[in-house]
Amino acid sequence: MECTGAQILLESLKKEGVDVLFGYPGGAVIDIYDELPRHPDIRHVLVRHEQAAVHAADGYARASGKVGACLVTSGPGATNTVTGIATANSDSIPLVVITGQVPTKLIGNDAFQEVDIVGITRPCTKHNFLVKDVRKLALTIRQAFYLARSGRPGPVLVDLPKDVIQAKAEFVWPEDIYMRSYNPTYKPNLNQLRRTVEELAKAKSPVLLAGGGVIMSNAAEALAEIARKLQIPVACTLMGLGAYPATDPLWLGMVGMHGTYAANLAINNADLLVCAGARFDDRVTGKLTAFASRARIVHIDIDPTSIRKNVEVEVPVVGDCRLALSGIMEICQARLADKDWAAEHADWLAAVREWKESKPLCYQKNGNIKPQQVVEALFELTGGDAIVATEVGQHQMWAAQFFAFTRPRTLLTSGGLGTMGYGFPAAIGAQFAFPDKTVIALAGDGSLQMNIQELATAVANNLPVKVVILNNRHLGMVRQWQELFYNRNYSSTNMEAQPDFVKLAEAYGAEGYRIAKSEDLLPVLRKALSTPNPAFIDVLVEREENVYPIVPAGAALDEMLLV
């Protein structure tokens, strides 16, 4: 039987297991929207801005481990997705973004709502396609999902001209998928695993460093097994938080610019650093020449181009983090079964404990509501059992520091691109993946206003998502840099002109709460978290609080400024 391109697309999405599609209609994709009601297995979520469609698909993907999907029209619909795509690309998040395009015969004619979205997104997608023949549509969708989820995951864009959407062909689903020039390496080289074990055997002061790759490859258990059996302290990058329980005695904390004293000192004093699924970006390493300068480094990554890109390593391990870490453990158990790791690392563990105890994360309390206190209150009230999506800025770092993440896929944050406007739509996406979970968007008053219109999406879909605003009436992180590094020249960081977030929430049909006094913090948060409706909780926090520790840009990790 012949089907239209629109039908083939939706059948293909179903075959790929897409149950939620975030999107926004327009002329180039109106035939797909015409078809959608006949495919009740796919729940279409009408967002209020295409950027939010991509962030929502991204939040859905990060929380669930599945590929996120979204659909937008040509021209401005397509260009509005670019920030979301670049955000997902920086953090290796599997997405398939479907854009409408003008009919093939008009491409290159400056037609109405024509942009070269394939050209525009080439540098910020894992791969992209322009489908010119409806007979190739099903195969292209199959390839797009395969590319998005396999190897180092990432966003894939599929551009569909209107005539291809309308044309007819037989629906043939390619069950097997093979792409000749694309063969990611999952199984690590055994020799490199053996070399890693040799390094572990002789190390006196080792550190494990986990990044987002540990979460993506479901390697958290394998990581914990090595850490506990071999008694090695663990640090995480921002993207890795949740890969190791922050409540564990071997936990060092987050590493990098706003990392803990213990994590940063441990890395710079370690004699062996085993890094899994992290790419050593500048926010993690600080001054490169001083980074882990006493350590031999093992770097495990599925993407061979990440290895030796920023830091020189002794042992490169290309492959899936879970397979690599469990392979290392197996060899350790076979060869080093009798080794007393606790005794071996006793001095090192004592040094680490002393760093943790002498300079833990802290802040000075006064009568005002401290933003860190709000994050701690959220942890206390949820028992840590929540998905927390953040925007970008100081509040993001306080979430990373003061919410003790214990499980993978519970922190959704734009680590690589640092995209303000990410958190709220990402929380919406996560709530679709887990309707019964507590999902909190932790927002700054600046960032929230970048995609605040999505409250309409939350209300329309009866989502219980909660937005907690750490409202400092500033673009706080930039204000902090101006205070510390730009001679207090507070240029364009005052955000006092802002909406009444409580009234705004109510105007959208959501609930609004304001917390202005410390004693209201716990009771009002508790009440707001228990409502089944979407809500904004506007918390008026200390206006000029800074995030500490901070490693000034270009300084070494152990040159951090403390409270």
Ligand SMILES: Cc1ncc(C[n+]2csc(CCOP(=O)(O)OP(=O)(O)O)c2C)c(N)n1
């Ligand atoms: C889209 C975008 N524009 C600009 C920036 C630069 N930037 C980083 S943090 C920040 C301030 C964020 O303010 P707010 O959301 O209120 O959070 P706070 O730092 O006060 O917690 C800015 C402007 C960014 N990261 N993303």
